[in-house]
Amino acid sequence: MMRKLAFVVGGGASAALAAFLVLGRPAPTTAQQSGPAAADSVQAPVLAAGDTAALRGPRQPIFFRHDIHAGQYKIQCQYCHYSANVSAEPGIPTAQTCMGCHLVVGGRDSTHRAEIKKLRDAWNKKEPIEWVRVHYLARHAHFPHQRHIKALGPNACATCHGDVQRMPQVFKVNNVNNMGFCISCHVERKVSRDCTVCHY
Numbered sequence: 337m338m339r340k341l342a343f344v345v346g347g348g349a350s351a352a353l354a355a356f357l358v359l360g361r362p363a364p365t366t367a368q369q370s371g372p373a374a375a376d377s378v379q380a381p382v383l384a385a386g387d388t389a390a391l392r393g394p395r396q397p398i399f400f401r402h403d404i405h406a407g408q409y410k411i412q413c414q415y416c417h418y419s420a421n422v423s424a425e426p427g428i429p430t431a432q433t434c435m436g437c438h439l440v441v442g443g444r445d446s447t448h449r450a451e452i453k454k455l456r457d458a459w460n461k462k463e464p465i466e467w468v469r470v471h472y473l474a475r476h477a478h479f480p481h482q483r484h485i486k487a488l489g490p491n492a493c494a495t496c497h498g499d500v501q502r503m504p505q506v507f508k509v510n511n512v513n514n515m516g517f518c519i520s521c522h523v524e525r526k527v528s529r530d531c532t533v534c535h536y
């Protein structure tokens with residue numbers, strides 16, 4: 337079974353963990369059982385932190401895996417990138433968001449436990465995690481996430497970022513620093529191409 341989770345949930349179980357337990361509930365086995373449909377999630381491959389150098393994309397301070405969180409466990413993108421539909425910046429979750437689950441979830445093997453320990457140490461020391469940015473526009477260009485999510489839908493992330501839920505380490509699928517990437521879609525969708533829309 338892909339998800340055998342035996343949590344001992346005390347009285348202090350957070351909303352995040354409660355939400356996760358709903359997400360992580362095993363698929364109903366009989367038709368009369370109600371509840372969410374069986375998740376068609378895929379088992380993420382087993383990788384060690386030492387494998388990160390061979391993966392595409394910059395190496396991060398903690399080997400945080402989208403294929404495990406967003407893929408295998410189906411946590412919604414906007415659970416962590418909380419402001420994608422309301423702000424230009426999609427938002428990067430703070431350690432507090434992570435700890436909503438990782439106060440309890442310690443990891444099933446030594447690799448996971450070692451990486452989760454880095455998160456817990458940062459949290460205990462109140463040190464921010466210095467994630468390495470993957471997509472980064474020059475300062476003269478402006479990209480509003482919220483406008484795009486409203487027009488293209490909440491699942492449009494993959495249009496620009498690719499199949500993130502299968503990525504053990506995030507890498508750039510499209511060259512967002514090439515103006516042609518923006519313009520070709522704006523032409524197709526009959527959106528403004530005025531220089532001042534994107535440039536300050």
Ligand code: HEC
Binds near residue numbers: 417428469501
């Ligand atoms: C459990 C929290 C969490 C979930 C769920 C999550 N992310 Fe992330 N995401 C992060 C963190 C933390 C980073 C920064 C570290 C990294 O790049 O891996 C990040 C980084 C990214 C980046 C790279 C940002 C940059 O620097 O350019 C993209 C793109 C991204 N996420 C897209 C997605 C998409 C699409 C989904 C849903 C399929 C998703 N994320 C789900 C936490 C999450």
Ligand code: HEC
Binds near residue numbers: 401435436442448
């Ligand atoms: C909704 C619950 C939830 C949230 C929120 C969450 N995680 Fe996890 N995380 C899990 C589960 C479940 C596992 C799988 C544990 C295992 O099998 O070892 C996991 C595994 C991990 C692992 C080990 C596997 C891997 O990804 O390398 C790390 C490290 C980790 N999480 C870091 C983070 C960080 C950093 C954040 C915040 C950006 C975060 N998690 C947010 C539930 C969550």
Ligand code: HEC
Binds near residue numbers: 427473512
């Ligand atoms: C139309 C293309 C497009 C779509 C759709 C899109 N993004 Fe982005 N994303 C970008 C670009 C371009 C950047 C770099 C922006 C910058 O540097 O100002 C970026 C940056 C990011 C970052 C890094 C932000 C940071 O502060 O480090 C994250 C995380 C991210 N996107 C997540 C998402 C998620 C989640 C979705 C879906 C809800 C999404 N994006 C949809 C183009 C897109």
Ligand code: HEC
Binds near residue numbers: 512521534
């Ligand atoms: C996949 C298609 C697609 C891509 C790729 C794309 N855009 Fe857009 N963009 C749109 C759509 C659709 C809208 C219209 C949103 C609306 O009507 O509010 C839009 C609107 C905008 C706006 C607001 C325009 C206004 O009238 O105020 C800006 C700014 C913008 N995009 C910048 C960018 C930049 C910069 C990039 C490249 C990094 C980019 N877009 C890539 C589809 C795209």
Ligand code: HEC
Binds near residue numbers: 477512515518519532
């Ligand atoms: C839909 C958004 C968008 C529009 C409209 C747009 N640009 Fe750009 N432009 C960009 C992005 C994104 C970049 C790449 C920024 C980076 O390097 O990260 C860029 C880069 C540039 C550069 C730097 C050189 C290069 O090619 O990378 C120049 C000069 C430029 N744009 C001029 C213009 C002019 C002039 C117009 C109007 C005719 C225009 N742009 C319209 C998004 C746009």
